[in-house]
Amino acid sequence: MRLTCTVNGDRHEVDDVWEGESLLYVLRERMGLPGSKNACEQGECGSCTVYLDGVPVCACLVAAGQAQGREVGTVEGLAGPGELHPVQEAFLEAGAVQCGFCTPGLLVATDDLVRRSRAEGRRPADAEIREALAGNLCRCTGYEKILDAVRLAADRMAGEAR
Amino acid sequence: MSTPTRTPAGAPSSVGGPGGRIGDDAQRPDGVLKVRGEFAYASDLWMDDMLWGVTLRSPHPYARIRSVDVGPALAVPGVHAVLTSDDVPGEKVYGLELADQPVLALDVVRYQGEPVALVAADHPDTARRAAARIVVDYDVWEPVTDARAALGHPTWNQVHDAPAAVTELSRESAHLHPHGNLVRHLKVRKGDPEPTADVVVVGEYEVGMQDQAFLGPESGLAVPGEDGGVDLYVATQWLHVDQRQICSALAMPPEKVRLTLAGVGGAFGGREDLSMHVHACLLALHTGKPVKMSYNREESFFGHVHRHPATMRYEHGATRDGDLVYVKAEIFLDGGAYASSTPAVVGNAGTMGLGPYVVPNVHVDCYGAYTNNPPCGAMRGFGSVQTAFAYEAQMDALAAELGMDPVELRCRNAMELGSETPTGQVVDSPAPVAELLRRLVAMPLPPEPATGDDVDLRHMPGGVSNTTHGEGVRRGVGYAVAYKNVAFSEGFDDYSTARVRLEVVGGEAVATVHTAAAEVGQGLVTVEQQIARTELGVDAVVVHPKDTAVGSAGSSSASRQTYVTGGAVKAACEAVRGRVLERARGLVGRPAGDLRLDGGKVVSDLEGVALPLADVLGDDAVEETVEWRHRPTQALDPDTGQGFAHVQYAFSAHRAVVDVDTELGLVKVVEMACTQDVGKAINPQAVVGQIQGGTAQGLGLAVMEEILVRDGRVQNPSFTDYLIPTVLDMPPMRIEVLEYADPHAPYGLRGVGEAPNISSGPAVLAAIRQATGLPLRRVPVRPEHLTGT
């Protein structure tokens, strides 16, 4: 089947998509966007977290056909070419990246959290950060530096104009 | 050749920012690519016209294969090849220490998930459907599933067809022998063989099978070469040991089997053994096309070895004053169907298994057995994790029996510089075991659990599940210490190779570091840059892709890479520096003994010389390749287990604070505190990251992680059923890093990665025991173990 959707602001049209493919597979193998990761492909790890119409979901469980006409946002779309998004900068500075396989999904989940809190004019509390990121497994860091990174990003983004 | 992907190759990927020398929180050179989603992990590899390979695996833990019919699979449109063991041109078995594992099943399968056949097709789902159509006729046998039974069993020779039945458990001739069910029996004997003591505590302990649960699945891309060879891009821990085994299976010389490290999504020991390596090469060579293989999570659980489950019996004897008199221990490790690194794990469990304590009289028997359970091998902590649960539980039990404070008992018996280990080795570098503990005790404790109106449910056991409200919640505090050998032991020729080049590019001095040392997330690439910057006085350091075009670096395991490859990079830098300074001496025309490299210049403070490297090198590049070894170690005496077997020890200590809901059996780890001696923190931020991550894996094993195996079958091969800690399970941590230099190690550094993974879990168990008063002999602890229901 033919799949048409918008990814990171660009319209993509892909032919010969097999019905059994997931949005994750289409992104990674058909659109050349392997940033979203395939750690479990069962919705149990969050490494494939992408925005679907602005809402974070596990791309591995979205059937390709369900992305028809939708807006998808991936880690590759967080910042422009040669730039870093404040959340990306914070993860680097805080040392929140080791193997980095969970990082793309965590960045999308963090971006969502920070944006939602900023819309409410506040910074997320620690307990809130933990709840928001509970769907993203990390095996390397023990999460401490990820929490540091989210706090850092929230501080910086709070200071920015919306 | 650069790694084949469709992501843009970021030019600055391998060059770090300015600064970032030894002791700095230098940032990862691969960090920007990783946060942009552009880092090429093995599962991201892609080439035009590539095929997808999949593996058909045995559904049975133990069976004879009567026949395999690949015809129906070959008939599926889109399928390019279906291969079985008949298609393996070289040696049909492989292994890290013993070649006993079939590349593809021969006549017998010995564990559930053993690879039987391969399919390559133009779409992964086509390949999977085709594999499902291969008809394998199995004669299913009763599996051997208990390590102790396997060794003493009437049919003990069943798994590996030993020539004759043997009933003696400690049969010397079976030591490291590929036949029979005994993989290795290590004996440690020291002091009085029949010691007596005032106070004796005996305990039996059991540790379940843990999975590395790295997030990046086993993946790689094999590309057939024009010379008839193959290029393999793969996520691994040791390129050269892979190459050796692949060459053997393919019957090809090393120059025809070229490996390049693809991005690794975590390893933790689970990538020491081959997974899809040979399979992808076979398919690529047969089809003449690039073949990608990438396991899904379920297959990953079957596709790599796990941490050995252990059953252990310990007897500790002490004087009334609390001095250890003797320890007797019997340790059984279930190695599963193939040897993998079981012999070395037995070596570690046996020699490290009493903890960092001085014990004058020792009697240890450690066994590694073959069974029809999943193969077990390397995982972070490597034999020390299992035994630490036992020896630290014993120390707490002994303290209780003596009426002593458990920390005091540990400090009283703690190893220190100059102590003799149970294997008769004198500790010849700092061993601040007591200080690590005392520093933990000095740290403030977290506030007592809230009650009544102050309760924030998110901080209670059960967390967001609204489970506990402070009723029935008991707090416990527990301590544990880790003791782990760093680098390879027992006489292994442990070395690493580094090639360092210094040149001037576009007016800027640039160093290039080329090693085959696997970057698995730990940050070795950062350390390589920091060392080169420090030794060569340049800012720009390119980390060359890791491949087999340079000599072996050894494995990214055993907490050894910063030590051994770090040592090699340092030595290669020194060699380069020597040659550059020699040239500079010629230019300045005097024997300037104080010349050094700094800021891209040759500098002499005495004489005020500052010669730009461009003037010294011109268009030349100075390159040196160095093979670097740590001090040699020795094999253990086969009768007594005595000898200089280990080059260095790592020590860490944990304090765990837990709240336990004794009604509902829920554990909330409130805080983890850790102290560790790292000799010299090359990258303090990365050191802390290792401590935090290792702590999480230890906590996971303590309270939730276990591969459940019944009748040789894995019951929970998914992240739905194999649970690892989430951010809600991990408490805040307090960390103190000590830096007592090891005079024998480069920069005085000490391996970091494994120790915190060893001490964390036993500290959690100690805290839960203190909170509940329960003996808790089995790990992981489940709610039903705490409720008594």
Added chain:
Amino acid sequence: MRPFTYLSAPDVTTALRAIATEPGARLLAGGTNLVDLMRQDVERPTTVVDISTLPLDEVQELPAGGLRIGALVRNSRLAAHPAVRSRYPVLSQAVLSGASGQLRNMATVGGNLLQRTRCPYFADGTAACNKRDPGSGCAAIGGFHRGSAVLGTSEHCIATHPSDMAVALVALDAVVEVQSLRGTRRIPLAELHVLPGDTPDVETALDPDELVTAVELPALPVAASSRYRKVRDRASFAFALVSVAAAMEVADGTVTAARLALGGVAARPWRAHLAERALVGAPATEEDFRRAATAELATAVGRPQNAFKIELARRTVVATLHQLTTEGGAA
């Protein structure tokens, strides 16, 4: 995954026609369960009817004071809905205790109700499972069954229903609205899921041509004082060992109204009528709570690995009811 035909249904009638005419058709909503099971070759639809864009995603007030929740309302929206949070806090809590944020953003109310068991043998194509392959046997009974059911089991199946949301809904007297080409009918949620008996493969009272279109909650004053508790192996993102949904009113130390349901213990969200009967009119003491829970669990059958669930369920009931008497039900 096997090949199938993908049909995105533009309207309810198209969807109903597809499932009425195609025996191998399956409905796809949030995808969190079906896509996974198709990948594991457990679900093998010939046609997948994507209903995710149908206009069934409203939460509406009912004239009599209840709520009508469209079958395609996403879990995260349901949990956050102000009316749900204030009038049925147990439902909001139950939904939030399930899965992860990402999955709750995808999963729908209808899909959550109809999700399949998480018994590992159901997903393991090489194991015996009467639910997946009728007549093949039950590997859980002689195998690994720590997570299995203790109530309403049969010798053919001991699987549990995994939903948290459904446990709250069944306690709240929810009614499921179902449509087919033949018309619309309403099924009390307590009757939607059926116990395994001799036919564990039959999991619901739905006919193959029926589509869940909505769930209705009646006006239920007692629900304002309600709580959900879930006991599991990890602090989040894990299925329940045992869970309890409870609503209770107490006047002068006596229970005047009670709604109670258990999760993680049976093939359906287990409405605890026996316990409710024992509670109403009895003093609101821990001793009476325990007696009520014991009455409900009298018929429970534990097996070697899961017998602990019976006492754990009892304690969780007591703790939840005790909490309602001391703290009320505000979220």
